[in-house]
Amino acid sequence: MAASTLASTPVPANQTDNFDTFTIVVNDTQPIWVTCEQAAGTAKSHCGAGMVFAVNCGADGAPNSFTNFKNSALAIGQQLQSAASSSAAPSASATDSAVVSGTVTIPPAPTESVVTATVTVESSTWTTIYSSYPGSPAATPVSLTGATHKVIVGSANGSLTFDPPSLSAAPRDVVTFEFHQKNHTVTQSTFDAPCVAKAEGFNSGFMAVADNATDFPTWSITINDTAPVWAYCAQHKPDGSSHCGAGMVFAVNPVDTSARNFTAFKSLAQAFNGTNSTGATGTGSGSSGSGSSGNDSGA
Numbered sequence: 239m240a241a242s243t244l245a246s247t248p249v250p251a252n253q254t255d256n257f258d259t260f261t262i263v264v265n266d267t268q269p270i271w272v273t274c275e276q277a278a279g280t281a282k283s284h285c286g287a288g289m290v291f292a293v294n295c296g297a298d299g300a301p302n303s304f305t306n307f308k309n310s311a312l313a314i315g316q317q318l319q320s321a322a323s324s325s326a327a328p329s330a331s332a333t334d335s336a337v338v339s340g341t342v343t344i345p346p347a348p349t350e351s352v353v354t355a356t357v358t359v360e361s362s363t364w365t366t367i368y369s370s371y372p373g374s375p376a377a378t379p380v381s382l383t384g385a386t387h388k389v390i391v392g393s394a395n396g397s398l399t400f401d402p403p404s405l406s407a408a409p410r411d412v413v414t415f416e417f418h419q420k421n422h423t424v425t426q427s428t429f430d431a432p433c434v435a436k437a438e439g440f441n442s443g444f445m446a447v448a449d450n451a452t453d454f455p456t457w458s459i460t461i462n463d464t465a466p467v468w469a470y471c472a473q474h475k476p477d478g479s480s481h482c483g484a485g486m487v488f489a490v491n492p493v494d495t496s497a498r499n500f501t502a503f504k505s506l507a508q509a510f511n512g513t514n515s516t517g518a519t520g521t522g523s524g525s526s527g528s529g530s531s532g533n534d535s536g537a
């Protein structure tokens with residue numbers, strides 16, 4: 239459909255009645271994406287603060303979900319805010335500087351871009367908006383159902399490992415974790431705090447597996463975009479040290495050419511020794527169920 243715009247109509251703060259209205263007619267079942275243009279392109283952008291609306295968007299978990307749309311808007315808002323706060327700086331963008339925490343240096347965050355792409359798979363076509371980093375994989379899934387990637391967590395010899403420790407996945411792909419011996423988790427974190435559960439991130443909860451088990455529980459996440467997803471095991475050893483601090487970390491779509499590659503993530507987990515920069519320990523909540531990934535910009 240053609241774009242529709244209502245010019246900004248100021249409403250006094252004390253008005254309680256006779257509000258202006260604006261009507262659009264929905265002509266088909268395609269998604270319609272709507273934003274408030276007030277202060278567009280500035281740090282005070284209403285859109286960047288999440289003032290967006292949609293008709294017929296995809297279900298949560300789909301690439302064109304409202305959650306992804308709003309998060310894209312919020313990510314742009316954050317970029318506008320950091321650009322505004324660093325506009326006095328000579329050249330480099332606000333995300334280009336490394337953070338030093340004690341003796342540990344956290345590499346700078348890459349500049350995330352929000353990409354709008356038209357994807358065609360198996361005669362289905364849809365528009366997807368996703369966050370992408372330089373070097374991120376393509377947004378086109380191999381099939382409508384996506385591919386399935388299997389990761390073995392732990393092993394019969396008691397290793398503190400995710401195997402493979404990292405992998406590439408396209409949106410719609412599923413990563414299935416198969417839990418082997420000991421009692422591990424897969425818990426989403428952030429690059430900056432590898433061993434601390436990310437707020438509202440996914441969490442398998444603890445998966446206890448007996449030494450003589452031959453049947454292994456599984457737990458899956460669906461990948462929603464191409465940006466890196468960081469995770470760790472929230473278990474601690476009897477001596478109190480953590481599996482994460484021993485290097486039991488995992489990533490989807492880390493960018494090898496970035497300073498924030500998987501090796502850097504694992505090194506950070508080991509350097510913090512299972513704690514974050516403020517010394518808090520990462521613990522799992524023990525909840526279970528299936529999760530989804532990548533709908534936030536906190537990587």
Ligand SMILES: [Cu+2]
Nearest residue numbers: 422471473481
């Ligand atoms: Cu573990």
